[in-house]
Amino acid sequence: MAVLNITPDSFSDGGQLFTQKEIDKDKVLHVVEAMIAQGANIIDLGGESTRPGATPITVQQELDRVIPVLELLSKRFDAIFSVDTSSPEVMLEADRAGAHLINDVRALRREGALDAAVETGLPVCLMHMQNDPKSMQHNPQYQDVVSDVINFLDRRKLQCIVSGIPGDQILLDPGFGFGKTLEHNLALFSGLTQLAEQNHPIVVGLSRKSMIGQLINTEVNDRLIGSVTMALLAAQKIFSVGGSVILRVHDVKETKQAIQIWQATH
Numbered sequence: 001m002a003v004l005n006i007t008p009d010s011f012s013d014g015g016q017l018f019t020q021k022e023i024d025k026d027k028v029l030h031v032v033e034a035m036i037a038q039g040a041n042i043i044d045l046g047g048e049s050t051r052p053g054a055t056p057i058t059v060q061q062e063l064d065r066v067i068p069v070l071e072l073l074s075k076r077f078d079a080i081f082s083v084d085t086s087s088p089e090v091m092l093e094a095d096r097a098g099a100h101l102i103n104d105v106r107a108l109r110r111e112g113a114l115d116a117a118v119e120t121g122l123p124v125c126l127m128h129m130q131n132d133p134k135s136m137q138h139n140p141q142y143q144d145v146v147s148d149v150i151n152f153l154d155r156r157k158l159q160c161i162v163s164g165i166p167g168d169q170i171l172l173d174p175g176f177g178f179g180k181t182l183e184h185n186l187a188l189f190s191g192l193t194q195l196a197e198q199n200h201p202i203v204v205g206l207s208r209k210s211m212i213g214q215l216i217n218t219e220v221n222d223r224l225i226g227s228v229t230m231a232l233l234a235a236q237k238i239f240s241v242g243g244s245v246i247l248r249v250h251d252v253k254e255t256k257q258a259i260q261i262w263q264a265t266h
């Protein structure tokens, strides 16, 4: 799963698809074509930055950013398009514009989001986040981070099933970096095997995140090797218990190469 930020302010690649304040459609087409050529199966489009402390945008701004780009891409490319959103309006419009998956960092907790997701009939990725992007990194606390996260995802999953989303259309994600200290993130990383034993595909987003920066003391522009290494280790952990994994990454080519080497030698 390749990250495509349609935002002027994302922490890892903010604004690279913008010329002045306008989205550069030729650039988007070019970037996505390359992602697919390099081996991405899923393109995850997001219009709202969820970096720690990010200012929220209006639903209209999010629609204006995401929907035209999604329409353009889904007509042009035969890939799976995922929409990274928590807004019910965006879910419904994204479905009409050709989305195949809803990726919600708030696990469909925003008012109307669960109903909207049900209405689209699309598969959903439920991610764990403690509090919201504005406050999540202010002293996050857990009793036992692995079981707290698994219990949260289990409750959200049951809500989805009760509301009419089939269990086999639900993906789970521990939400690395979303309301977690380094210790929490590392515990969750070890706990990926337990999460995978829930028998849902696991989405893992570690790419360029600050936990990698903390482990190897590098800024965001120097986290490629760390990101690829962690993605590979996460995939191996999940595979070791027979689970399936989707790696959400910025660096498609490099991650794919690492996975290919593993597959060829496995």
Ligand code: 8Y7
Pocket: 003, 012, 046, 050, 051, 084, 103, 104, 105, 125, 127, 173, 175, 176, 203, 204, 205, 206, 207, 208, 209, 248
């Ligand atoms: C994740 C995510 C982000 C993640 C899923 C970033 C939208 C921050 N992280 N979605 N989104 N999982 N499912 O660093 O870890 O890309 S935004």
